[in-house]
Amino acid sequence: MLKHLLQCLSPKPTITMLLKPTFNLSPYILKTLITTTKFRSLKPLNHRIITQFPFSTATDDGGSILTTTHYSSVTNQQYPHLQMSGKAEKRARRESPSGKLLYLLGRCSKDNDTNEALRLYEDALNDNVPLNVEHYNKLLYLCSASDSELCLKRGFEIYNDMDNSNVVPNEATFTTMARLAANKEDPEMAFDLVKRMKERCGISPRLRSYVPALSGFCKKGLADKAYEVDCYMVENGVVAEEAELGMLLRVSVEGKRVDKVYEMLHRLRSSVRQVSEDTAALIEDWFRCDIAESVGAVKWDVGKVKEAVVKGGGGWHGVGWLGNGKWQVTRTEMDESGVCKTCGEKLVSVDIDPLETDNFASSLSTLACQRETRADFLQFQEWLQKFGPFDAVVDGANLAHIKSCQFDFNQLKNAVNLTRRLSPSKRLPLVILHSGRVKSLKNKPTLQQWRESGALYVTPQGSNDDWYWLYAAISSKCLLVTNDEMRDHLFALLGTSFFPRWKEKHQVRLSVTREGLKFHMPPPYSNVIQESEHGSWHIPTVTGDDFETRRQWVCANRIKH
Known part of the structure; x- marks a missing residue:
């Protein structure tokens, strides 16, 4: 059949199209038909990429046909008379070697099968299958999710291959590489990747992009470097959530950075409101530690504090730690009017502008x-x-x-x-x-x-x-x-x-x-971290909802002598 088709072809092939997709033909025959004068296009130009498939360059050697297989991208821009329907185009892309590889890598990702993904990658390199950023991202993700030193090494090698192939990385690429750097216990590299993403490539990092660097610095107890990452996040409009603020709070508590502990409590107040059990336990640890006893003003301007409370809408002042001495830290509840059952402090309803x-x-x-x-x-x-x-x-x-x-x-x-x-x-x-x-x-x-x-x-x-x-x-x-x-x-x-x-x-x-x-009815007080004019703190947790069960609060106030 193939020989018969070749004998029917014009000596000077011109660009043509198939009026209907012919996926039952072999890739070589399909390629041959596309480039003959046998079928003429009757449809307008469409510049979308059609597909990638293997085709053979044929030469006649004494009546026998010799072919060399390689992969080629066929586009309507290259072949002005070629057009396929959107559905046929998607199917062709899906059934191309690149499409099949992407599907198999997706299966490996779902099954967490890094070894099989790396084998597929090696086979693709040997067969000259074109790879795009999606292929590389799936491979890098699998390497970043593995504990193996080999996978860690292969991840960096694959990233270098991607760079040498001039494949443009995206946010997912940089984020995954930052995770690989964190797995290597190199948060500095992870932070450099985020900065490169923003400053050299013009890609806006997401919150997840910063987490490897932030987590790495916090685990190493490098508080100043963690604050640097946090500052970079703020400058780029990325808002830290409870997990990230929890890391910063922990490194501040462990480093006895009292001003930063105060800052993180207020950031939790403004963005998280009710805290998880892990965060609540960390806050309790802070108020029970020795350094917390000695922190706070003995005398303060009462008028200034009241003015700050009014300006902030109620429930906090932000002036700084007030009072000194040991803290009494307990789990408690509020009564229906918002009075703490432990210390008697009445919580307020924070105004909305x-x-x-x-x-x-x-x-x-x-x-x-x-x-x-x-x-x-x-x-x-x-x-x-x-x-x-x-x-x-x-x-x-x-x-x-x-x-x-x-x-x-x-x-x-x-x-x-x-x-x-x-x-x-x-x-x-x-x-x-x-x-x-x-x-x-x-x-x-x-x-x-x-x-x-x-x-x-x-x-x-x-x-x-x-x-x-x-x-x-x-x-x-x-x-x-x-x-x-x-x-x-x-x-x-x-x-x-x-x-x-x-x-x-x-x-x-x-x-x-x-x-x-x-x-x-809505409670007469706000379920949010509250700092009183006297320096006491009340932190609501996610345990309870005041609908079926009473919400649990952390109450921290100075023990009166």
């Missing part, structure tokens, strides 16, 4: 318009301007499912009536329901009453009603009645700065008791 709320509502609107059908959400905002603001917003679907998996409209109706009683004006709350929940004829009278009162908004087909009830509550600056924990990917988009504070002060939850539905 109204301007901050308005800015967040604007950002939420922009995000919702990107995620939802823009026209639908803009129509909702117009409706809200006409009928709002409200004293409360009800997440209809959530409250109708409190007791069971079945949608219980009567339960929702009861919750709406109870919420109405919370309103100073006894106005109905805004009920948000999806279009699929308003079709029952049995519920029509109540739904019609809510509609006529301007208290019902039905979200359109295909929408996510979370965007609607959340925006309504934030823009109205009112209570939000829902048991939704608001922890999924949608709420993760909202960040950890403003939203947790707003949620804490505005979310009303319900539970079912023998007497009926019971409201759980």
Whole structure:
């Protein structure tokens, strides 16, 4: 068949295309057909890469055909008359040697099979299979995840091969190499890689990029170098999370860097709020250590401290350690009014700037318009301007499912009536329901009453009603009645700065008791690290939620003599 095809070819082949993908043909025949005049293109130019496949250069030696196999990239830019459909193009790329290798490396990564990945890599080099940054990243990741000295060595060799092949690295490449450097116990190299990523390659490092260097310096007790990494993160707009702040706190405690311990506690207050058990234990260790006893001002300007508390919105002053002497450190709870059951200190509710709320509502609107059908959400905002603001917003679907998996409209109706009683004006709350929940004829009278009162908004087909009830509550600056924990990917988009504070002060939850539905109002104090005007500290943990079980706090105050 191949010989017959070659005899039919023009002596001067021109660029052509196959009108339909012919994956049942061998790669050589496919290549041959592509470069003949037998098939003419009838489709416009497309510059996307089609595929990579082996083809043979044929020579006629006394009637026999001699071929030499190598790999080539075929593009529509190289062959102006060649075009494949998007689906065919993806299939061709997937079935190319490079595509098959990428798939196999992915399997190795999933199975954590570094040895097999390295074998595949050697075979690919021997067969001259083209490699791209994705291939190298998978190989480097596997090497970084291994404890073997050989894998560590091979990781650096593969990175050098990548550099010599002029393959451009990306953020994942540098991050993985930083992990390899950390495994080599060389945090300085890990930090240099991050700086190279930013300063030479113009790639913005992510938080994960800094962790190998930061962790490496902290493990070695090199506090100043750890602070240098932290400073570089701040300069580049990367916000440390609890794990990173915990590393910095530990190296500060171990190094007796009292000012840095104070700084890290306040950074935990502003960005983490409730701390994990590991962080809580570390904080307890600090307050119990000898150095903590001797740190703090004996006399201070009371007026200055009060002024700082007011300026910060309450709950902290940031002036520095106050008082001296041994600390009493205990685990405790707050009563319903926010009074510590151990020391009697009353916690405060930290203010939220109204301007901050308005800015967040604007950002939420922009995000919702990107995620939802823009026209639908803009129509909702117009409706809200006409009928709002409200004293409360009800997440209809959530409250109708409190007791069971079945949608219980009567339960929702009861919750709406109870919420109405919370309103100073006894106005109905805004009920948000999806279009699929308003079709029952049995519920029509109540739904019609809510509609006529301007208290019902039905979200359109295909929408996510979370965007609607959340925006309504934030823009109205009112209570939000829902048991939704608001922890999924949608709420993760909202960040950890403003939203947790707003949620804490505005979310009303319900539970079912023998007497009926019971409201759980927002606490009259903020569940956040608080520093009193007298120098005592209260640190909330993630243990407990004040809904089913009382939240656990670390109470640290000076022992009075």
